[in-house]
Amino acid sequence: MTKLRxxxxxxxxxLLPATFLITGCQTAETRTVDASGPQALNTGGINSQDWANxxxxxxxxxxxxxxxxxxPTQPAILAVxxxxxNTQLNIDTDLLIKKIxxxxxxxxxxxxxxxxxxxxxxxxxxxxAELDEMTTGKKAKIIAPNYTLYGKLIQQxxxxxxxxxxxYSFQMSLxxxxxxxxVWEDERQIAKQTKKSAVGW
Amino acid sequence: xxxxxRFLCAALAGGLLAALAGCAxxxxxxxxxxxxxTPNYISDKRVVTDNTLARxxxxxxxxxxxxxGNLLKVQxxxxxxxxxxxxxxYKFEWIDQDGMAVGSPNEGWKVLNLQGxxxxxxxxxxxxxxxxxxxxxxSEL
Numbered sequence: 001m002t003k004l005r006x007x008x009x010x011x012x013x014x015l016l017p018a019t020f021l022i023t024g025c026q027t028a029e030t031r032t033v034d035a036s037g038p039q040a041l042n043t044g045g046i047n048s049q050d051w052a053n054x055x056x057x058x059x060x061x062x063x064x065x066x067x068x069x070x071x072p073t074q075p076a077i078l079a080v081x082x083x084x085x086n087t088q089l090n091i092d093t094d095l096l097i098k099k100i101x102x103x104x105x106x107x108x109x110x111x112x113x114x115x116x117x118x119x120x121x122x123x124x125x126x127x128x129a130e131l132d133e134m135t136t137g138k139k140a141k142i143i144a145p146n147y148t149l150y151g152k153l154i155q156q157x158x159x160x161x162x163x164x165x166x167x168y169s170f171q172m173s174l175x176x177x178x179x180x181x182x183v184w185e186d187e188r189q190i191a192k193q194t195k196k197s198a199v200g201w
Numbered sequence: 202x203x204x205x206x207r208f209l210c211a212a213l214a215g216g217l218l219a220a221l222a223g224c225a226x227x228x229x230x231x232x233x234x235x236x237x238x239t240p241n242y243i244s245d246k247r248v249v250t251d252n253t254l255a256r257x258x259x260x261x262x263x264x265x266x267x268x269x270g271n272l273l274k275v276q277x278x279x280x281x282x283x284x285x286x287x288x289x290x291y292k293f294e295w296i297d298q299d300g301m302a303v304g305s306p307n308e309g310w311k312v313l314n315l316q317g318x319x320x321x322x323x324x325x326x327x328x329x330x331x332x333x334x335x336x337x338x339x340s341e342l
Contacts, residue, residue, distance in 0.1 A: 035309075036308070036309025037309065037310055038290055052306070052307045052308070052309040055306070055307045056307035056309075056325065059307060060274070060324065060325060060326040063268050063269045063274075063328075064274060066268070098306075099307050103306055106305070106329050107329065109270075
């Protein structure tokens with residue numbers, strides 16, 4: 001009887017810490033990190049750091065090229081064309097294009113037209129323009145852009161010896177509207193290698 | 202017994218050296234003897250808080266230019282002092298005339314992979330004409 005009680009106590013003593021351990025492991029911990037900082041998760045996909053990196057390099061390349069300096073108007077009027085997503089990822093291309101738009105606008109060398117392409121003319125802005133037309137009786141004057149910007153995201157996947165490499169290409173071109181000439185284009189690549197764990201499911 | 206120990210040590214050291222030599226991915230370079238480029242080098246101030254990093258990766262020089270009329274572009278020449286592949290993080294920050302930080306949507310830490318003894322350049326363009334100064338931050342990966 002004493003032995004049985006001892007065994008029960010032993011079992012309980014062993015189970016209690018195990019229970020604490022398991023419940024302790026299940027505690028969710030959330031922390032706020034810098035989206036493009038060192039703590040950002042690095043995955044096989046395109047993470048926040050990659051978007052910022054690609055945008056920074058493309059903007060740097062465009063500004064260094066001097067293409068915008070030859071614009072007929074200053075600041076240059078830019079319309080954002082399509083950004084084709086040819087990756088396997090379901091992503092919003094604004095993650096790239098918005099960063100480029102913001103950076104270019106900050107330079108003061110570009111104004112982005114919202115009347116065509118991927119312009120972000122909000123409903124209220126559109127209604128306000130209509131209202132302005134009605135009250136003044138004049139059709140709003142729309143200025144044609146000097147340049148259009150279009151891009152493409154491409155993913156290439158290679159596998160060798162248990163390592164998967166995803167190479168993401170960020171292609172971008174600036175086209176002069178009057179001539180149809182491409183006045184600047186560049187491509188930046190980010191390659192991600194993921195090694196599958198030898199042990200595990 | 203003594204000889205065999207010595208022999209074993211020599212064999213181990215030899216094996217280790219061979220293994221290290223096999224792993225080395227150093228970079229050899231060839232360039233113009235008298236460079237035609239005349240970079241605008243700037244004097245810099247350095248603050249080292251990570252001595253290990255300072256012994257691994259060194260910023261050899263920083264030069265600057267102006268692009269698109271009034272935007273500063275800085276370029277740092279970075280060298281891997283070790284004989285194998287090293288990765289570091291870096292980040293450029295811009296500061297305006299009043300000493301205020303000039304934020305950019307694309308400002309963030311970037312990864313730089315350097316082969317053994319490789320020298321390369323990292324650069325960035327200020328997205329605001331207000332930017333007059335910069336800070337380059339380096340961190341271990």
